[in-house]
Amino acid sequence: MAITAPDPTVDPTALPQTKGPLRRAFDRFFENRAARAGLLIVIPILLAVSTYSLWWPFGPNAIDLRAMNKAPSAIHWLGSDGVGRDVMARLLQGGRISLLVAVCSVAISTVIGFLVGAVASFGGRLVDGTVMRLVDLAMTLPPVIFLLVLASIAGTGIAPTILVISLLSWPVLSRMVRARLLELRERDFVVAARGMGAGLPHLLFRHGLPNCIDILVVYATLQIANAILLEAGLSFLGLGIAPPEASWGNMLNLARSTVVLENYPWQWMFPGAALVLTVLAINFIGDGLRDAFDPRSDLN
Amino acid sequence: MADVPFLSVKNLTKHFAPTAFSRGPVVRALEDISFDVRRGEVVGLVGESGSGKTTIGRSVLRLIEPTSGQITYDGTDITRLGAAQLRRQRRKMQYIFQDPFASLSPRMTIGQILTEGLDIQAIGKRSERRAKAAKALTAVELPFDAYDRYAHEFSGGQRQRIGIARALTLEPEFIVADEPVSALDVSIQAQIINLLRDLQLRLGLTMLFISHDLAVVEYICDTVIVLYLGRIMEVAPAAELYARPQHPYTRALLSAIPSLDPLARQGRQVLKGDIPSPANPPSGCVFRTRCPFALEACAAAVPPLRATADGHLKACIRDDIA
Numbered sequence: 001m002a003i004t005a006p007d008p009t010v011d012p013t014a015l016p017q018t019k020g021p022l023r024r025a026f027d028r029f030f031e032n033r034a035a036r037a038g039l040l041i042v043i044p045i046l047l048a049v050s051t052y053s054l055w056w057p058f059g060p061n062a063i064d065l066r067a068m069n070k071a072p073s074a075i076h077w078l079g080s081d082g083v084g085r086d087v088m089a090r091l092l093q094g095g096r097i098s099l100l101v102a103v104c105s106v107a108i109s110t111v112i113g114f115l116v117g118a119v120a121s122f123g124g125r126l127v128d129g130t131v132m133r134l135v136d137l138a139m140t141l142p143p144v145i146f147l148l149v150l151a152s153i154a155g156t157g158i159a160p161t162i163l164v165i166s167l168l169s170w171p172v173l174s175r176m177v178r179a180r181l182l183e184l185r186e187r188d189f190v191v192a193a194r195g196m197g198a199g200l201p202h203l204l205f206r207h208g209l210p211n212c213i214d215i216l217v218v219y220a221t222l223q224i225a226n227a228i229l230l231e232a233g234l235s236f237l238g239l240g241i242a243p244p245e246a247s248w249g250n251m252l253n254l255a256r257s258t259v260v261l262e263n264y265p266w267q268w269m270f271p272g273a274a275l276v277l278t279v280l281a282i283n284f285i286g287d288g289l290r291d292a293f294d295p296r297s298d299l300n
Numbered sequence: 301m302a303d304v305p306f307l308s309v310k311n312l313t314k315h316f317a318p319t320a321f322s323r324g325p326v327v328r329a330l331e332d333i334s335f336d337v338r339r340g341e342v343v344g345l346v347g348e349s350g351s352g353k354t355t356i357g358r359s360v361l362r363l364i365e366p367t368s369g370q371i372t373y374d375g376t377d378i379t380r381l382g383a384a385q386l387r388r389q390r391r392k393m394q395y396i397f398q399d400p401f402a403s404l405s406p407r408m409t410i411g412q413i414l415t416e417g418l419d420i421q422a423i424g425k426r427s428e429r430r431a432k433a434a435k436a437l438t439a440v441e442l443p444f445d446a447y448d449r450y451a452h453e454f455s456g457g458q459r460q461r462i463g464i465a466r467a468l469t470l471e472p473e474f475i476v477a478d479e480p481v482s483a484l485d486v487s488i489q490a491q492i493i494n495l496l497r498d499l500q501l502r503l504g505l506t507m508l509f510i511s512h513d514l515a516v517v518e519y520i521c522d523t524v525i526v527l528y529l530g531r532i533m534e535v536a537p538a539a540e541l542y543a544r545p546q547h548p549y550t551r552a553l554l555s556a557i558p559s560l561d562p563l564a565r566q567g568r569q570v571l572k573g574d575i576p577s578p579a580n581p582p583s584g585c586v587f588r589t590r591c592p593f594a595l596e597a598c599a600a601a602v603p604p605l606r607a608t609a610d611g612h613l614k615a616c617i618r619d620d621i622a
Contacts, residue, residue, distance in 0.1 A: 211405075
């Protein structure tokens with residue numbers, strides 16, 4: 001099918017040639033220095049965490065009895081802990097678990113939060129009223145007790161921890177999504193889409209989702225940090241990732257005693273630094289993505 | 301055949317009532333509106349802010365659910381259509397919005413905006429949709445390289461052209477144009493009005509043209525409906541209405557058109573006060589509180605819309621003022 005040639009009476013050079021929308025979003029992302037720094041930190045971490053078993057000689061639970069509480073050395077780069085396990089190996093394995101739990105639970109809670117908020121805002125008054133009262137109810141539950149009850153029902157391990165964290169954190173997001181979509185629903189271009197016969201899925205995914213992307217990205221990045229902390233808290237109470245399995249959270253918790261804090265700083269400093277660095281870098285990336293997705297940011 | 305109207309609105313009423321969760325008065329946006337539109341005709345809806353122009357336009361396309369009344373479009377009562385039938389019906393009728401900055405999604409390219417309707421209605425393959433969008437762009441005299449751009453890269457007039465192109469991609473037979481030029485510069489207004497007029501003639505569109513600009517309405521419309529506070533005051537062919545306005549409100553509106561003739565200014569009739577609240581409209585004739593010719597009888601009953609000698613319909617009990 002041939003495309004109709006532009007009207008010859010209109011000068012085609014009137015509009016200068018520019019790049020496509022996706023390309024421009026990428027350009028904007030890479031122009032952002034903080035976002036580039038974030039990528040520069042996160043990509044090596046992800047690579048190391050996912051491939052360490054191929055190039056690091058020690059396993060996370062392998063015990064070296066000649067190296068208990070040893071400081072960093074040429075053999076154990078980041079030292080070893082109280083039972084002679086290699087801190088580097090545990091750090092990388094813990095990163096694997098912590099990030100897996102955080103990313104999965106944030107993905108699940110983002111989907112739940114978006115769908116609940118979207119259905120509430122587009123479903124009409126009755127649906128909105130009912131759903132939002134349920135959200136209010138979920139928000140009034142004291143988080144720590146809710147977490148404990150859920151976790152004691154679900155048990156320990158990776159899948160239950162993901163489930164528990166994701167069930168706790170969606171109500172705030174669904175409120176933000178609802179507020180954004182209630183405003184969006186009355187905008188002319190959404191009315192136009194309805195006038196062309198658009199159903200709920202079209203409105204939600206062609207208009208709702210792109211106009212919530214900033215909320216979702218910011219929420220997801222902040223929530224990853226939060227999820228890592230929640231996971232650590234749960235693990236501390238014996239309900240999250242149970243030892244001997246490593247996670248950044250339970251590595252920090254194992255190093256809580258003043259003896260360890262004072263005498264063996266490598267046992268808590270490295271997991272703590274990994275946590276801070278990762279969270280910070282993910283936040284930078286989140287900010288960069290939000291600006292990149294907003295076509296109006298070119299104007300500023 | 302000639303006397304079967306294309307679009308027939310009967311006793312259309314829209315009240316915005318408070319919900320179970322909120323308090324407040326019932327806002328009577330439209331009361332008992334009836335009018336007909338013939339195929340290929342351009343009917344103007346005029347009236348000041350809050351008179352219900354947009355509510356009529358949106359009700360006719362069922363973007364607002366009317367409280368009561370009947371809207372018959374080419375033989376089908378669209379107030380009774382189910383979801384699937386309504387979706388099919390929507391191909392035939394489109395809306396052009398007032399504000400070109402709010403009516404285009406900031407996150408979609410022009411191509412996505414133009415093919416959205418075809419996408420929703422599942423018409424054609426990707427390449428065919430693209431070709432139709434290109435055709436619509438040509439129809440509104442925009443170059444094809446607008447296709448991959450975002451709306452914010454265009455000026456108000458260009459955006460309004462894109463809004464018109466979007467309405468055209470589904471090849472509708474009926475368009476509601478809701479103040480399509482009031483947000484634009486005067487010089488651009490003329491371009492857009494001429495474009496609309498041209499498209500209407502070329503494609504044989506039937507149009508409901510909403511405006512508060514009487515000069516524009518005179519230029520583009522065949523018939524004009526004058527609204528005040530959700531009620532019809534007067535209906536007449538455009539030329540007739542401008543030459544011999546019958547209703548006192550129409551006369552006040554017409555005398556408010558700026559004129560270069562200093563003598564014409566002397567006879568100007570300026571309305572005092574504001575339009576009353578539609579939550580608490582006056583009894584009888586809603587215009588009586590601002591009408592210079594009001595009688596005591598005006599408060600007693602709502603004046604019916606009745607035919608006068610020269611083809612007007614007017615809702616006024618006085619015959620001695622024309």
